[in-house]
Amino acid sequence: MFFDTTTRSQALGEQLVQKVLEDYRSAGLSEDGLGVTLLLHPQRLAQEGKPHRPEGFAYHGQQLFYPCSVVKAFYLVAMDACLASGQVQPHEDLERAMRDMIIWSSNTATNYVIDLITATTGDTLLSAEEFLNWANRRQAVNRYFQSHQWPELTDINLCQKLMDDERYGREKAFVTHGGNNHNRLCSNAAARLMFELFNGTVAAPERCHSMAARFHRPLTADFAAQPASQITGYFGAGLPAEATLYSKAGWTGWTGDPLASYRRHDLGYIELPSNHEGHYQAFTLAVFTQGQAMSEGTELLPAFARLTYDAVAKM
Numbered sequence: 001m002f003f004d005t006t007t008r009s010q011a012l013g014e015q016l017v018q019k020v021l022e023d024y025r026s027a028g029l030s031e032d033g034l035g036v037t038l039l040l041h042p043q044r045l046a047q048e049g050k051p052h053r054p055e056g057f058a059y060h061g062q063q064l065f066y067p068c069s070v071v072k073a074f075y076l077v078a079m080d081a082c083l084a085s086g087q088v089q090p091h092e093d094l095e096r097a098m099r100d101m102i103i104w105s106s107n108t109a110t111n112y113v114i115d116l117i118t119a120t121t122g123d124t125l126l127s128a129e130e131f132l133n134w135a136n137r138r139q140a141v142n143r144y145f146q147s148h149q150w151p152e153l154t155d156i157n158l159c160q161k162l163m164d165d166e167r168y169g170r171e172k173a174f175v176t177h178g179g180n181n182h183n184r185l186c187s188n189a190a191a192r193l194m195f196e197l198f199n200g201t202v203a204a205p206e207r208c209h210s211m212a213a214r215f216h217r218p219l220t221a222d223f224a225a226q227p228a229s230q231i232t233g234y235f236g237a238g239l240p241a242e243a244t245l246y247s248k249a250g251w252t253g254w255t256g257d258p259l260a261s262y263r264r265h266d267l268g269y270i271e272l273p274s275n276h277e278g279h280y281q282a283f284t285l286a287v288f289t290q291g292q293a294m295s296e297g298t299e300l301l302p303a304f305a306r307l308t309y310d311a312v313a314k315m
Contacts, residue, residue: 002192003039003056013038013057016307024300028293035060035288037191040280044271045198058188065288067185068250069105070265073193074158078141079113080211088116102214104228107162114161124169135174152188166256182259187286190267195284198269215246234266238302239309244271253295262295272313280312
């Protein structure tokens with residue numbers, strides 16, 4: 001495991017999970033519909049740039065969920081590796097797509113990024129031989145993350161585009177290729193990616209800092225009012241204004257595919273105020289939920305973020 005489970009982190013994590021299960025069970029939250037990973041940081045990672053090993057806690061941390069748009073954080077890191085190696089050349093539309101993929105969660109932008117990483121396009125059906133060659137190229141992101149040899153990534157899948165509803169043509173064939181070929185992530189994998197990014201250890205430190213900045217979400221009324229801000233119904237809605245939030249949320253309602261419907265997740269790195277004098281200066285939190293009630297509800301993720309923030313601030 002990439003974090004140390006201490007008496008302190010275990011007690012805090014158990015307290016938080018028990019609280020939300022008690023408070024939201026009547027609203028549709030179930031034990032097996034919740035995955036949580038919490039990391040505690042004694043420093044502000046993005047600014048201080050001093051790698052460390054965090055304390056942490058996981059509840060169903062390796063349970064696989066359809067990740068919705070949380071997967072876009074992984075696509076950003078994979079694209080950065082392509083840029084660093086020269087496999088992909090920087091250009092204006094790519095910069096725009098990487099920005100919109102993270103800050104506004106654009107599926108169109110994400111799919112542009114995936115096409116460039118994998119040298120594929122998605123459209124009409126292909127012959128059997130063409131399809132297998134195409135499907136192999138679409139595994140590029142999986143191969144990149146498998147090269148990291150992180151145990152948390154063992155069973156994840158990162159090969160599918162993001163769709164607002166049903167799939168057609170080769171995308172439909174691919175999502176059922178070999179059975180259920182949907183994207184899948186666990187909260188441990190998501191939390192580790194966020195930590196490694198802000199810890200400056202998933203790529204060169206300067207590249208990590210540049211990528212990390214893309215996740216910043218201002219906790220202002222003006223920003224929250226924007227429909228794609230990923231504040232309302234997510235961590236940001238529960239945090240105090242003095243916190244600093246970097247996050248990537250994910251959501252689906254009914255998509256036409258039961259395997260990709262009714263999820264609500266958030267992945268965040270949250271800093272306490274610079275004048276905070278407690279033991280911890282920041283924390284990373286990944287919370288995955290599934291089920292129609294959780295997808296449609298907007299209270300659990302903000303409440304979880306605030307409970308965690310208040311508890312960490314007192315430590």
